Amino acid sequence: MITYFRHLFVDSWAGRAFAVLIFAAFVLWGVGDFFTKLGGAPDASTVAAVGDRKIGIDDFNNAFHAQLDQVARQSGGDASSLPQQERAQVAMQVLQGLVSRAEALREATRLGLVVPDDVLRQTIFDLPLFKGPDGQFQRSRFDAWLQQNRLTEARVLSIFRDDLTANALVEPLRVGAKAPAVLVRHAYDFAAQTRTVDLVSFPFAAGPAPAPPDQGTLQRYYDNHPQQFQAPEYRRVKLVLLSPQTIARSIDVPEADERALFRAQNNNGSVPEKRSVQVITAPSEARAQALATLWRGGAGWPQMQAAATDSVPVALDDAARATFPSPEMGSLAFGAKAGEVAGPLKTETGWVLLKVTKVDPAVTHSFADSRQALHDQIAAARVRDLLADRVQKLQDVIAGGGASGSGLDQVPADLGAVAAEGTLDAQGMTQAGEPAPLPGTDAQRQAIIATAFAQKQGAPPELKQGPDDAEYALSVEQVTPAAALPFAAVQDRVRDAVVADARRRQAEQQAATLFAAARKAGGLAKLPAGTPGLAGLVHQPPFGRSGPPAGVPPQLRQIAFSLKVGQSTMVPGADGFVVATVTGVQHPDPASNRMAYDRLQANLDGSVANDIEVAYATLLRGRKQPTLNAQAIRSVVGP
Known part of the structure; x- marks a missing residue:
């Protein structure tokens, strides 16, 4: 099956406002063919154009980095560790998706598809993100979200309208798509054996x-x-790190913005009760009762997971009542005591039983108590607008220092970068046997250590891309070789x-x-x-x-x-x-776990529907070839 991005936007509706993604990727072009099509430049802020529809560099940059992070997580690494060829492949897939989306919207315009204003309005009103405690749309939440993410109402409405328009075009193509029964049976046997x-x-x-x-x-x-x-090799290094986190700490957020978010997000500081639960959804009441007996008899969660071969075990951490999949499950979880096994309860997905592992009572935080967290949240949303400019300034400062590496000492304080200097071994330990106080996340620190022990002493510092959109540079000041211990x-x-x-x-x-x-x-x-x-x-x-x-x-x-x-x-x-x-x-009989079999059937049906979408995208591409801006694309992806 062709694997590609089904949704037009990233997972959350909040994220959709930043990264307009795809309804079909992996379409037509191979990597080599893709890069031979890089040609004219519509303008500096555009990476591609399909007729009169343009794809902005910001949309491509956000979509590219979001997908890069996802690919890295799936491989158990980080974005900085991906080879250039794989980064290029991700860029190709993302750009193809954005182009396909533009082609779909262009076709929808040709066919006269229009999303009524009342449908658009109701779509936004139905988003949980903008609902208050009474379950109704709350304008103050919407306004605070716009302000936090530096978006205009017109821009958000345009994004959602395009989303609905493209869905209206492609969704009828997916209706009735069905995976062959023999394929589903073989896939189920492989997974359930x-x-x-x-x-x-x-x-x-x-x-x-x-x-x-x-x-x-x-x-x-x-x-x-x-x-x-032997005593390990030690290296004395001088470094500077620039990341979204370090920049966020340097951003000045007006108190008015913090108060607006506080009112909209926390209902004036009230945080509802949250619970952590372990949930098992069984295919029948009899099976659920048997699992409940085992659980109440003292079986731990690993044993229950092993025993629930025909069921679905899931752990929900720090979940509010409203976030449970159904009101009935929420009532069951919030009606049980800590450590108690509750259920089984019949739901739409099967027979549910659960165990409450932690209870966090409802609390009320003052604005003063929440202010740092509010600052961090708002600043984090504003970082991406600043990141590219800050990286360029850091690059200029480091390059200006030349081979001497003096640029590391000349980084402006208002850049949001963090400097450090010290001695460590290849495991990141000091000579005193303690972890070296390196800045950044664990992944960023590991990247810094790897560079420190790959770079030659005296080599000029070079700005390198690290995990999680970080940039860092370092110089090796001194090397103490490994030495045998007596x-x-x-x-x-x-x-x-x-x-x-x-x-x-x-x-x-x-x-x-x-x-x-x-x-x-x-x-x-x-x-x-x-x-x-x-x-x-x-x-x-x-x-x-x-x-x-x-x-x-x-x-x-x-x-x-x-x-x-x-x-x-x-x-x-x-x-x-x-x-x-x-x-x-x-070889389990599908009838013994109908819920899992039906779920697999639905997933494979979706894959068939995806293939149909790809074929349709191929047809649209044949009508109007896109114009791509090689320089703008490379400014995001790299050489």
């Missing part, structure tokens, strides 16, 4: 204690493993390492012997009762691809789904080795 295994664990610490090593053994180990017993100073550490190594070899030999026997016999269960190590045999309950039960290493889960029944394997873990045999493969 479970396996059972027999396993024996060989913990490193469980074996008999090895003989104490003599002095000669310790000396040989020390000589053969010098990297384990044997006498680390003798105890050497002894511990020798013993640990002996325990690991012992566990590995025992596990390898049992693994060879199990493979020859056709499984652990077929070995004679007196086989060494077999006394610790455990019959694990079924587990799926999404997560094994306690006691099953993650490596075993991956391998287990590639083995046939009766096949054995041996895997290392953090604390020992595991020998396992796959004893069964379960």
Whole structure:
């Protein structure tokens, strides 16, 4: 299935006002073809034009960075770690989406599609973001949001009107789209299939204690493993960091703006009661009752998640009553005591039972107590307007310092950058064994450390892009090479390492012997009762691809789904080795979890509908090719 952005805007309606995204991406162009089309420049503030419809550089910049952050989160990294080729691919997808959206709006205009004012008005009135405690649209909330995000009412109405117009054009194309039944069945079997295994664990610490090593053994180990017993390399660095967070702290927010947000957002300081709950939605009342009995019997949340193979376990943290999926679930959660299992309760999605894990009572904050948080929230919304200009100024200052690196000492105080200087090792620790007080988030600090140990001493500082839209530059002032520690100073550490190594070899030999026997016999269960190590045999309950039960290493889960029944394997873990045999493969009947099957059907139906949209976008593109501004695009994406 083609994967692309279904919605015209980012996830939240608030975000839609900043990043007008896409109704179809991954359309037509390949990466190479895309960049060959970069040509004329409509104007400096426009990245592309489709006829008389223009795509502004701000819209592209916001959409690009939003999608870049999402891609980085999915890969478990940060935006700064993405290679340039992947950044270019993201830029291509985002720009294609924006162009497709412009083409859709152009086609809607040609067909005479018009969104009535009353529909537009009701759409905005229905947004929870702008509703007061009585559930009605509150003009003061809307005005405060406009002021906080520096948007005009006309701009917001234009964005929402375009959203509704494009939806009116493409939504009829999606009606009736259906994924083939055989595709849904195969996808369900892949996702819901479970396996059972027999396993024996060989913990490193469980074996008999090895003989104490003599002095000669310790000396040989020390000589053969010098990297384990040395003082690390230290580097003295001077750096400057500029990020949305550091800029936000330098922004002066008028008190009137803070008070307006305080009134609109907090209902004059009143914060409703919030609760953290663990929720399980079961397919039937009988199944829900069985899970409730297990839960009330003392089972913990990990055990309940493992047991709810045919249900949907979800944890909701710090949720107000109004944020629950249904009023009935909210009443159930707020009617239960902390630690109590409530339900089951029949809802539209299934039979719900839940456990309240935390209760935060309703509180009233004064304006003075909330002022810093209000400042931070307003400032954070205004940072993006300032970021590009501040980055350029920082670049100019650093470049002006030349090879000497003196630019790091000349950064203006009103730029919103943070400077630091000190000595640290490659793990970010000082010579005193404490974390170095580096500025920024954890991801930003890791990027700074990596650069500090990749850059040569005396090299001129260069402005680098870091995680979360940060920019930083540094110079390496001094390098203290790693040095071997005297044997006498680390003798105890050497002894511990020798013993640990002996325990690991012992566990590995025992596990390898049992693994060879199990493979020859056709499984652990077929070995004679007196086989060494077999006394610790455990019959694990079924587990799926999404997560094994306690006691099953993650490596075993991956391998287990590639083995046939009766096949054995041996895997290392953090604390020992595991020998396992796959004893069964379960293919759940869709009727046993109709809710999950229907959800998968709906997702795949949506993918088919997406493909239809892409085909329609292809048709529209053939009518009017866009004009792209290469210089404006590269100013956002980079060279």
